[in-house]
Amino acid sequence: xxxxxxxxxxxxxxxxxxxxxxxxxxxxxxxxxxxxxxxxxxxxxxxxxxxxxxxxxxxxxxxxxxxxxxxxxxxxxxxxxxxxxxxxxxxxxxxxxxxxxxxxxxxxxxxxxxxxxxxxxxxxxxxxxxxxxxxxxxxxxxxxxxxxxxxxxxxxxxxxxxxxxxxxxxxxxxxxxxxxxxxxxxxxxxxxxxxxxxxxxxxxxxxxxxxxxxxxxxxxxxxxxxxxxxxxxxxxxxxxxxxxxxxxxxxxxxxxxxxxxxxxxxxxxxxxxxxxxxxxxxxxxxxxxxxxxxxxxxxxxxxxxxxxxxxxxxxxxxxxxxxxxxxxxxxxxxxxxxxxxxxxxxxxxxxxxxxxxxxxxxxxxxxxxxxxxxxxxxxxxxxxxxxxxxxxxxxxxxxxxxxxxxxxxxxxxxxxxxxxxxxxxxxxxxxxxxxxxxxxxxxxxxxxxxxxx
Numbered sequence: 001x002x003x004x005x006x007x008x009x010x011x012x013x014x015x016x017x018x019x020x021x022x023x024x025x026x027x028x029x030x031x032x033x034x035x036x037x038x039x040x041x042x043x044x045x046x047x048x049x050x051x052x053x054x055x056x057x058x059x060x061x062x063x064x065x066x067x068x069x070x071x072x073x074x075x076x077x078x079x080x081x082x083x084x085x086x087x088x089x090x091x092x093x094x095x096x097x098x099x100x101x102x103x104x105x106x107x108x109x110x111x112x113x114x115x116x117x118x119x120x121x122x123x124x125x126x127x128x129x130x131x132x133x134x135x136x137x138x139x140x141x142x143x144x145x146x147x148x149x150x151x152x153x154x155x156x157x158x159x160x161x162x163x164x165x166x167x168x169x170x171x172x173x174x175x176x177x178x179x180x181x182x183x184x185x186x187x188x189x190x191x192x193x194x195x196x197x198x199x200x201x202x203x204x205x206x207x208x209x210x211x212x213x214x215x216x217x218x219x220x221x222x223x224x225x226x227x228x229x230x231x232x233x234x235x236x237x238x239x240x241x242x243x244x245x246x247x248x249x250x251x252x253x254x255x256x257x258x259x260x261x262x263x264x265x266x267x268x269x270x271x272x273x274x275x276x277x278x279x280x281x282x283x284x285x286x287x288x289x290x291x292x293x294x295x296x297x298x299x300x301x302x303x304x305x306x307x308x309x310x311x312x313x314x315x316x317x318x319x320x321x322x323x324x325x326x327x328x329x330x331x332x333x334x335x336x337x338x339x340x341x342x343x344x345x346x347x348x349x350x351x352x353x354x355x356x357x358x359x360x361x362x363x364x365x366x367x368x369x370x371x372x373x374x375x376x377x378x379x380x381x382x383x384x385x386x387x388x389x390x391x392x393x394x395x396x397x398x399x400x401x402x403x404x405x406x407x408x409x410x411x412x413x414x415x416x417x418x419x420x421x422x423x424x425x426x427x428x429x430x431x432x433x434x435x436x437x438x439x440x441x442x443x444x445x446x447x448x449x450x451x452x453x
Contacts, residue, residue, distance in 0.1 A: 005093060005448050006043070008346075009038075009073065011088075019229070019230040019321075019334075020155075020229045020230045020314075020317070020334065020340075021107055021154075021155075021230065021234045021282050021339045022229075022230055022231055022274055023154075023155065023230060024155065024157050024159070024227060024230045024231045025231070025237075026070050026155070026231075026237050026240060026241055028159050028227075028231075029224050029227060029231065029237060029238065029241030029245075030161060030241045030244050030245050030248075031159055031162055031163050031166055032162070032224060032227060032241075032245075032247025032307060032310075033220070033221045033223065033224040033241060033242065033243050033244075033246070033249075034166060035162045035165075035166055035247065035303050035304065035306075035307045036220035036221065036223040036224075036250065036304065036307035036308070036311065037218060037219065037221050037249050037304075037364070038169070038220070038244070038299050038300065039166070039169050039170060039173060039248075039249065039252045039305075039306050040169050040172060040173050040252075040256070040292070040296055040299060041217065041253070041297060041299075041300075041304075042057070042061070042217075042256050042257050042260070043256070043276040043277070043292055043296050044098035044126075044271075044276070044296045044300060045217065046257065046260055046275050046276035046374045047270040047271050047272040047273060047274065047275020047276060047278075048272040048273075048275075049061075049213060049217075050267040050270050050275060051212060051267065051270070052209065053206075053209075053210060053213070053311055054262075055261065055267035056156060056266070057257045057260070057261055057264070057267075058254055058258045058261055059210070059258045060210045060213055060214050060217075061214060061217060061250075061253045061254055061257050062214075062254060063207075063210050063211060063214045064210075064211070064213065064215050064216075064217050064218055065214070065218065065253070065254070065271065067211055067214060067215055067412040067416075068215055068218040068221075068246070068338075069246070070380065070405050070406075070408050070409030070412060071222065071376050071379065071380075071384075071409060071413075072222075072242055072243060072246045073405050073409075074091070074379050074380060074382075074383045074405070074406070074409065075091070075224075075225055075238070075239070075242050075379075076092060076238075076239035076242055076243060077236035077383060077387060077402065078091035078095070078379075078382070078383070078386075079089070079091075079225060079234065079235060079237055079239040079242070080230070081094065081232065081235070082094065082235065082238075086203075087105070087108070087221075087222075087223075087225040087226040087228065087314070087318070088101075088104045088105060088108050088225070088378075088379055089101050089102070089104065089105035089315060089318050090228070090318070090373055091104075091225070091318065091379060091382060092104035092105075092379055092382045094382070094385075094386055095379075095381070095382025095383065095385050095386035096381065096382045096385060096386075097379070100378060100382070102319070102324055102441070103378070103437065104379065104382075105318070105319060105375075106433075106437040106440070107370075107371050107374045107375040107378070107433075107437075108315065108371055108372065108375040109312060109316075109371065110367045110368065110370060110371025110433050111367075111368050111371040111372040111375070112221065112226075112308050112311045112312035112315060112371075113308075113312045113348060113351060113352070114352075114355065114364050114367045114368045114371070115219070115304075115305075115308045115353040115368050116147070116305035116306075116308040116312075116348070116349075116356075117351075117352040117353075117355035117356040117359070117364050117423070118130070118302075118356075118361055118364045118365055118368060119300045119301055119304050119305040119308070119315070120139075120143045120144065120301060120305060120352060120353070120356035121140065121216060121356040121364065122136035122300065122359045122361060123139065123143060123297050123300045124136040124138075124139035124140045124143070124301070124356070124373060125273070125300030125361070126273060126274070126293070126296075126297055127139050127297060129274070135345045137357045137432050139301070140353060140356045140357055141353060142306060143301040143302060144349050144350075144352060144353040144356075145328050146302050146348065147302065147305055147309055147349050147352075148345075149304050150258075150302075150306055150307060151306065151310070151340065151342070151345045151349065152340070152342060152345075153229075153340075154333070154338040154339060154340065155310075155338075155339070155340060156229060157338075158306070159171075162303055162306070163177060163327045165200075165298065165299065165302075166303075168295060168298075169295055169299050172291055172295040173252065173256060175288065175291060176256065176259070176280060176288065177255065177256070177259060177291060179280070179284040179288055180259040180260070180262070180283065181259070181261050181385045181402060183263050183283040183284070184262055185261075189261075190263060190264075190265060192263055204359070208415050208419040208420050209228070210216050211412060211415045211416050211419065212369075212415070212416040212417075212419035212420055213411070214412070215373070215416045216372070216416070217253070217276075218246070218249065218250075218253075218377070219368070219372050220304070220307065220308075221242060221245045221246045221249060222242070222376075223228075223307060223308075223310075223311035224238060224241045224242045224245060225238050226241065226310070226311040226314035226315060227314065229314070229317075229318070240331050248389065249293070252420030260276060260279055263279060263282075264279035264282060264283075274293070276292065276293050277293045281433050296360055305352065308352075309348045309349055309352070310345075310347060312344075312348050313340075313341045313344040313345045313348055314341070314435065315347075315424075316332075316341065316344040317329075317331070317332055317334075318343060319333030319340045320344075320421075324442055325443060326440065326443045326444050327439065330336060331343060331347075333346020335371045335431075338397050359362075362425075363394055363425070363429065365424050366420070366422075366429050367429055367433065369420045369426065370417075370420075370426055370429060370430040370433065371433065373413050373416055373417050373420070374417070374430070376413050377410060377413045377414065377417070377432065379409075380406045380407075380409035380410045380413060381392055381406070381410065383402060383405065383409070384402070384406035384407065384410075385405040386398075387399065387402035387403075388402040388406060389403075
């Protein structure tokens with residue numbers, strides 16, 4: 001019996017391109033990083049974070065911003081030495097070897113593959129508050145269909161659409177900022193009251209919980225590196241785009257959370273799902289409520305989910321390009337007309353639809369948290385080994401900074417991991433995801449062995 005090597009493309013695919021086109025600019029990467037994390041993300045989670053932090057949402061975001069800076073630093077350092085883009089797969093491979101890089105990419109896939117399902121489910125649930133007679137799976141299917149259609153365009157066309165909606169998000173945010181400032185100018189005593197509420201005693205348990213929430217709030221900017229194969233100068237552009245997007249997001253998160261806390265310091269009666277929209281209505285009426293709610297739903301259910309799909313398919317493409325997955329010839333296939341990995345994208349969208357429909361959002365969130373945090377932990381270990389311990393000739397001061405950031409980053413990620421609730425589910429689902437990864441690795445290794453026969 002003839003054995004077909006997993007390392008060879010089927011002959012019928014020979015006419016298809018095998019490399020992504022390097023058509024993106026620095027501004028495209030920044031837009032992608034902003035879309036993946038969503039500049040108005042605090043609006044959808046403000047009520048929840050306020051309840052978890054006793055109303056001190058700005059401090060949670062500030063802490064998360066500072067802690068996540070260690071991760072941003074690691075992406076910046078590795079992007080400056082990587083000969084080809086490819087996100088955490090390439091970076092951890094440089095620091096810890098190819099097998100560790102594969103494992104890190106498998107872990108981050110739990111984030112990139114599952115986060116669109118979370119966004120579909122949460123957006124559908126929010127719509128159901130206003131349209132309870134329409135089943136949630138209808139909205140989930142609509143979001144998935146919109147992403148499937150959008151993803152069949154070239155990456156430049158996709159980002160042009162993303163830029164259009166980014167402008168809508170920023171417009172909605174600007175309207176809220178103007179309304180909040182106007183409201184505070186007529187109620188200056190509220191700002192003083194909210195400032196006083198931020199200064200309260202804090203113990204280690206509270207700090208650890210804030211670290212966990214703060215880190216997870218900023219998930220997404222790291223996806224910039226997954227587009228490294230589609231820019232002409234990844235060494236220069238990936239790091240710059242990562243830092244720029246990360247800095248802008250932190251500033252915007254703080255701005256809207258400080259204003260929200262100032263205009264409505266009474267967090268006790270905020271709904272976890274609609275708290276931000278409710279406080280917006282209290283200062284300017286229903287029109288602001290609906291502007292922010294509709295912008296948030298579309299930003300999460302379509303644009304943010306699209307960014308997650310894009311990041312996951314680029315990870316799958318990178319692994320398939322290096323023949324590190326079963327059926328690499330299929331997963332690495334690019335659509336001739338647009339140059340995008342259409343097979344991998346279709347699989348990712350279908351998977352998100354099924355997960356959002358049949359799996360609880362809490363379970364999906366546990367997978368996302370486990371995948372992102374464990375992948376970041378490996379990245380910090382790689383930073384320590386490659387830059388602080390292994391590089392010869394580097395200045396001592398630089399190596400000390402690398403070591404300090406790596407150790408601090410590991411401490412931050414471990415703190416966040418042990419604070420994720422429910423912890424039993426985190427361990428159980430994490431072990432399940434690792435075992436599935438081991439099975440995939442074994443299957444791929446078997447394919448390679450047969451291919452050599």
